Amino acid sequence: MERSYDALIIGAGIVGAAVAYRLAERGLRVAVLEAASVPAAQATAKSAAGVRVQFSEAVNVRLSWASIKEYRTFEEVFGVSSGYRPIGYLFLVPEGAEAAYERALATQKSLGVPVERLTLDEAKKLADFDPEGVAFATWGPADGVIDPHLVAHAYLKAARARGAELFTETPLLQAGRRGEAWRVETPAGPFTAPVV
Structure with a gap:
């Protein structure tokens, strides 16, 4: 089943979380696709902060x-x-x-x-x-x-409160343009959005 959004964000680290919050704050339907089983566990967790x-x-x-x-x-x-x-x-x-x-x-x-x-x-x-x-x-x-782990989780919480959805264990396998939108293939099925 294909899921459609206004924006797809690849990665739920501090940058992805902040972007998700800002876009959801503006009323966009946002999905965050995170390859790991938890947010902020990759580069953000290894950051010098x-x-x-x-x-x-x-x-x-x-x-x-x-x-x-x-x-x-x-x-x-x-x-x-x-x-x-x-x-x-x-x-x-x-x-x-x-x-x-x-x-x-x-x-x-x-x-x-x-x-x-x-x-x-x-x-x-x-x-x-x-x-x-x-x-x-x-x-x-x-x-x-700063504490990048805390910041990332706070942004994600605020983004989700504004309707953003977080999908963990959902790595991007392939992405390509299909007309006006991007189609992103993941193990959880395809996602589409005009912006990735």
């Missing part, structure tokens, strides 16, 4: 900063803590890479995220390191860690 705004591409900075802001108030919305701890990330910039890091820093600052350029003496107050070959450092005080 770091969150940071120190990226060179504006889209990554924007997405990360929006995520960190949500993690700060996560409990108010989802009823559980995200485990967010702003421990800060210190990046040591090697000699010869200054221009690229200066451009990244300019991008980050233009987007209003908290990040600073530090001298080596300032950086050494945060963490001891051998300064040989290091030009300067950058510091993101809002960068830190």
